[in-house]
Amino acid sequence: QKEVEQDPGPLSVPEGAIVSLNCTYSNSAFQYFMWYRQYSRKGPELLMYTYSSGNKEDGRFTAQVDKSSKYISLFIRDSQPSDSATYLCAMSGGGGSNYKLTFGKGTLLTVNP
Amino acid sequence: DAGVTQSPTHLIKTRGQQVTLRCSPKSGHDTVSWYQQALGQGPQFIFQYYEEEERQRGNFPDRFSGHQFPNYSSELNVNALLLGDSALYLCASSLGEKGGVGYTFGSGTRLTVV
Numbered sequence A: 001q002k003e004v005e006q007d008p009g010p011l012s013v014p015e016g017a018i019v020s021l022n023c024t025y026s027n028s029a030f031q032y033f034m035w036y037r038q039y040s041r042k043g044p045e046l047l048m049y050t051y052s053s054g055n056k057e058d059g060r061f062t063a064q065v066d067k068s069s070k071y072i073s074l075f076i077r078d079s080q081p082s083d084s085a086t087y088l089c090a091m092s093g094g095g096g097s098n099y100k101l102t103f104g105k106g107t108l109l110t111v112n113p
Numbered sequence B: 001d002a003g004v005t006q007s008p009t010h011l012i013k014t015r016g017q018q019v020t021l022r023c024s025p026k027s028g029h030d031t032v033s034w035y036q037q038a039l040g041q042g043p044q045f046i047f048q049y050y051e052e053e054e055r056q057r058g059n060f061p062d063r064f065s066g067h068q069f070p071n072y073s074s075e076l077n078v079n080a081l082l083l084g085d086s087a088l089y090l091c092a093s094s095l096g097e098k099g100g101v102g103y104t105f106g107s108g109t110r111l112t113v114v
Helices: none
Strands: A004-006 A011-014 A019-025 A032-038 A045-051 A054-058 A061-066 A071-076 A085-092 A107-112 B005-007 B010-013 B019-024 B031-037 B044-050 B053-057 B064-068 B074-078 B087-094 B109-113
Touching: A004 A085, A011 A019, A019 A085, A019 A107, A032 A061, A045 A054, A045 A061, A045 A071, A071 A085, B005 B087, B010 B019, B019 B087, B019 B109, B031 B074, B044 B064, B074 B087
Parallel strands: A011 A107, B010 B109
Antiparallel strands: A004 A019, A019 A071, A032 A045, A032 A085, A054 A061, A061 A071, A085 A107, B005 B019, B019 B074, B031 B044, B031 B087, B044 B053, B064 B074, B087 B109
């Protein structure tokens, strides 16, 4: 079983739709939960992060972490064509994995005008 | 303010050759991590360098080695290249971050092994 599982999609939605992206994980030692956005031919850029469980909102983006279920989500409201990118969940912290990020496979999102 | 700079941007090598990739961290950062991202996959952690020492290593063979210089820049070396080493190699810098939220990634070096 992989440490982090992410439905790779791809996902295609119309402009204005609500998008839901999800990851599950197996390592209960993870403490930091992140979402990265990666445009084609670019490196990942940090979109949002959450420490431990809970919700965090930033404009049109909401990140949720449920440590009891080992499940994290990213919601994008009023999606825009500029949101078209690959979204990667990543986790770190705890035990021997203090320094490294463990990523999911990524979900390719296309928002159609 | 310059971000993370990686060179070269693209590289084609023959199986069995050796390659060196370079990374200059973001100004003010002292820690450099390297990741390998195969096509359609998420980045995989190779290793991290801090104070010129390898601090942590992922599940990669000894063919992958690195170095950090006193100015915090770093090199990733891969010996005896295999076709499976073809990937985007990402460098990420941070300021002593343990939790991983302070990383800044470069745009990567696209390595193709033929």
